[in-house]
Amino acid sequence: MTVDTIAGTPVDVNEEGFLTDPSQWNEEVAVELARREGIDPLTDRHWEVVRFMRAEYEAKGTGPTVRVLGKTSGVPVKELYQLFPKGPAKLAAKIAGIPKPRGCI
Amino acid sequence: MHQIVILGGGTGGTLTANRLRRAYSPDEARIIVVDQDDAHVYQPGLLFVPFGLTHPEDLTRPRGRQLRPGIEYRTAGVDQVATDRREVLLADGSALDYDVLVVATGSVLAPEETEGLTGPGWMERVFTFYTPEGAAGLEGALREFDHGRLVVNVVELPIKCPVAPLEFCFLADWYLRERGVRDDIELTYVTPLDAAFTKPVAARRLGGMLADRDIELVTEFNTGEVDGAGGRLVSYDEREVPFDLAVVIPAHNGAPCIARSPGLGDELGFVPTDEHTLQSTVAPEVFAVGDAASLPISKAGSVTHFEGEVLVENIQRFLAGRPLDASYDGHANCFIETGFHKAMLIDFNYEVEPLPGHFPAGVGLPLMKESHLNHLGKLMFQWIYWHSLLPGRDIPGIHSAMPTAGKKQPVDA
Numbered sequence: 001m002t003v004d005t006i007a008g009t010p011v012d013v014n015e016e017g018f019l020t021d022p023s024q025w026n027e028e029v030a031v032e033l034a035r036r037e038g039i040d041p042l043t044d045r046h047w048e049v050v051r052f053m054r055a056e057y058e059a060k061g062t063g064p065t066v067r068v069l070g071k072t073s074g075v076p077v078k079e080l081y082q083l084f085p086k087g088p089a090k091l092a093a094k095i096a097g098i099p100k101p102r103g104c105i
Numbered sequence: 106m107h108q109i110v111i112l113g114g115g116t117g118g119t120l121t122a123n124r125l126r127r128a129y130s131p132d133e134a135r136i137i138v139v140d141q142d143d144a145h146v147y148q149p150g151l152l153f154v155p156f157g158l159t160h161p162e163d164l165t166r167p168r169g170r171q172l173r174p175g176i177e178y179r180t181a182g183v184d185q186v187a188t189d190r191r192e193v194l195l196a197d198g199s200a201l202d203y204d205v206l207v208v209a210t211g212s213v214l215a216p217e218e219t220e221g222l223t224g225p226g227w228m229e230r231v232f233t234f235y236t237p238e239g240a241a242g243l244e245g246a247l248r249e250f251d252h253g254r255l256v257v258n259v260v261e262l263p264i265k266c267p268v269a270p271l272e273f274c275f276l277a278d279w280y281l282r283e284r285g286v287r288d289d290i291e292l293t294y295v296t297p298l299d300a301a302f303t304k305p306v307a308a309r310r311l312g313g314m315l316a317d318r319d320i321e322l323v324t325e326f327n328t329g330e331v332d333g334a335g336g337r338l339v340s341y342d343e344r345e346v347p348f349d350l351a352v353v354i355p356a357h358n359g360a361p362c363i364a365r366s367p368g369l370g371d372e373l374g375f376v377p378t379d380e381h382t383l384q385s386t387v388a389p390e391v392f393a394v395g396d397a398a399s400l401p402i403s404k405a406g407s408v409t410h411f412e413g414e415v416l417v418e419n420i421q422r423f424l425a426g427r428p429l430d431a432s433y434d435g436h437a438n439c440f441i442e443t444g445f446h447k448a449m450l451i452d453f454n455y456e457v458e459p460l461p462g463h464f465p466a467g468v469g470l471p472l473m474k475e476s477h478l479n480h481l482g483k484l485m486f487q488w489i490y491w492h493s494l495l496p497g498r499d500i501p502g503i504h505s506a507m508p509t510a511g512k513k514q515p516v517d518a
Contacts, residue, residue: 065262066261066327067261067373068372068373071372077329081329085342086325087299
């Protein structure tokens with residue numbers, strides 16, 4: 001675990017760049033994390049998913065998988081891939097400052 | 106007298122019922138197991154069916170006969186559970202009350218959730234080996250297959266026995282070499298994960314084993330469509346993998362009766378469950394075991410077996426009004442068949458990833474290493490399953506809590 005300064009805020013991150021303490025997150029951090037992943041700007045639709053991820057994490061202690069996200073977030077899976085290319089659940093979790101969704105293995 | 110109802114007569118339901126029957130005398134508790142059919146399949150055996158090494162009929166036994174005397178067995182569909190009334194409504198219109206409910210309804214395949222998967226080509230050039238019918242159909246197709254592209258694809262996690270698709274690749278490589286056609290076949294493993302497996306040490310080891318066998322690895326591929334007619338997998342981000350024969354592991358859901366029960370299941374129909382006590386978070390008298398539980402661990406028989414001990418202890422504590430024992434550690438243990446009469450063993454839990462060393466202690470079966478001994482262990486396991494695991498007996502030297510004595514820490518890996 002290392003400390004990274006993101007948008008002027010020192011945050012603890014793991015080796016994959018995920019925040020290890022979601023309480024250190026704020027909206028400026030999200031914007032900068034997104035920019036580092038090549039998502040610029042974060043649109044309202046992105047924010048909808050990011051906020052949904054944080055709410056799910058607070059309620060359940062883990063972020064949802066893509067399939068669950070597609071079923072519950074109101075954003076279809078196809079669009080999730082357009083918003084967060086490659087891995088929506090992983091990328092949205094990173095930008096939302098929550099841990100990588102736990103693989104069920 | 107307590108009334109304990111167990112939904113599901115598979116691995117979890119059977120071993121829980123048998124352990125409970127030993128824990129309570131017949132005047133202390135009535136134990137009822139409900140399942141919709143009477144065919145208990147030894148699911149780990151399905152992996153071997155496509156290679157002609159076993160047959161579905163050799164893997165199937167009646168459910169009721171795996172239960173100790175004094176356990177009532179009912180073949181009936183479950184309509185839904187009314188947790189507010191502590192009542193199970195059966196499809197035939199009757200109802201069962203419970204003081205404790207154990208949900209052991211497993212997981213079901215949802216091939217219809219992937220576009221095209223059950224369309225043209227399904228059971229002709231697109232198969233799954235996760236059902237007896239699919240595994241038997243694949244056996245015929247594989248026997249005829251002598252050139253082209255063979256693709257093994259995991260659509261999405263969670264799936265039952267997450268190492269089984271890798272084992273399928275290793276066995277296919279071996280089977281095709283034995284038949285002398287391996288050089289004419291491209292073998293590709295396509296996964297939504299970012300590596301061959303989730304946990305780093307095992308992912309490196311298994312990834313290396315794919316490379317050694319000339320099996321191509323395609324990662325972060327989230328299958329959006331299976332085009333059986335055109336012979337291609339298409340990902341949501343519009344990448345394509347062509348195939349002549351595809352072995353697809355469909356997405357999994359919890360049992361439909363759980364999804365139909367108000368407030369019982371999560372979005373996928375699995376029961377939200379405390380990961381250390383196995384009590385559901387839905388209602389205190391509802392417990393879940395095995396695949397049916399939404400836990401951050403493999404959906405696998407070994408997990409279910411290790412959960413059984415803690416679950417039965419906690420049902421007794423709950424009925425006696427005592428605090429529960431939060432000791433289930435996520436222990437899982439799998440033999441990974443690697444072909445050429447060898448297998449590898451991995452052992453891990455919520456906190457500790459699979460590591461090299463020996464199991465269960467300094468002397469024992471080699472971990473994370475291919476060996477003939479592990480292959481024999483895998484074959485012997487079918488006997489252990491019917492005669493020791495389902496009856497709910499402890500296997501000597503192997504306990505619920507994960508052993509650490511024989512493991513090497515990651516620095517050595």
